[in-house]
Amino acid sequence: MNYQAASDYILHRLRTQLSPSLSYHGVHHTLDVLQTAQALAEAEGITDEASLILLQTAACFHDAGFLTTYEGHEEQGCLLVREVLPGFGYLPEQLEMICSLIMATQIPQSPQTHLERILCDADLDYLGRDDFAPIADSLFQELRTRGSVTDTPVWNRIQVKFLENHRYWTPTAIAWRQAGKEQQLAALRTLVEAETN
Template identity: 25%
Template sequence: MEEEKLINRVSDYVEELLEKELPEHMYFHNFEHTLLVVAGVKIIGEHSQVSEQEMLILTLAAYLHDIGYTRQYIGHEAISAEMAGNFLSSNGLSSVEVEQVQQCILATKYPQLPHNNLQKIICDADFYHFALPAYTDFAVRLKREWEENINLAYSYREWDAINLKMLTSHQYFTGYGRQFLQKRKERNIEKLIQRFT
């Protein structure tokens, strides 16, 4: 199946690119995070009844959404979209499909402002970790990544406050996100609140 070949090619490209060119202090935004977002779009996409073609767009966007970190930290989304476009065009994806992938990637820029169902799905998948039991581990990794890449350093108490504000102000966009991920995220909010009591 051509689609499967393309996904495998993209997966190999991203893994190799991140392994060779990602700065070494990327404790959160790495291939592990990429695979989590890929898994997230599959789960949310299935619950959102997307077509096979839409799932292809989502999967490609999930794999490629953070490759711009190999070039720059702030504003990596635009670079990711450009790099994704170049790679996908040279691997036979139509210009319409390339554009859809690029728009999904750009939608992940924070604050997230998705304009259609596919963009809502990838945005929720990008913050899938908010709903995981290991959320605090991811938060610690991101804290360290910010310190070493963009010189933003916080005490653990300040970091907990930032995370609490982020989780409480964040809203999932999809039905699946609101019905299932939100409930799990609330457990992580409770854990953070308990640290302040």
């Protein structure tokens, strides 16, 4: 597996070919997920090099489907994985593992393996971070551009429901982010209450 060449390839495509309207799902999000997945894997005791490479590759490709579609981007990402990664020395069983990792990030998340739990937690790490507000706003802008969300009060209610239904899967993410996520949820509930009164 030539991970360096594979990651260079997809990150270049994400930088140059993603729609500018993807204010949340841009290359910055992919890089954030990659960095977080690496940190979580280390904290979770993942030391097997092949497993780490598969996790990192999946992080790089997890939103690559946005190059061609918005709905069902995970499936499109898997098509891309199967198309291009053999050229970087990835074997069929490695492609399937990468696709399982990508599909686990689909909302609602349903990770089955330790690596899938790590990638799912990396993908939504921001929910419990100090930079939650600007990142959430970038998603609001993206969805508003697509006509999926109309205004801030509606968006705040969507976020409350999303945070209520979300869970972190790894002990590390729970330790790092759960308290922060609960603070965000409490603040959003206060906003929604004020908007409905």
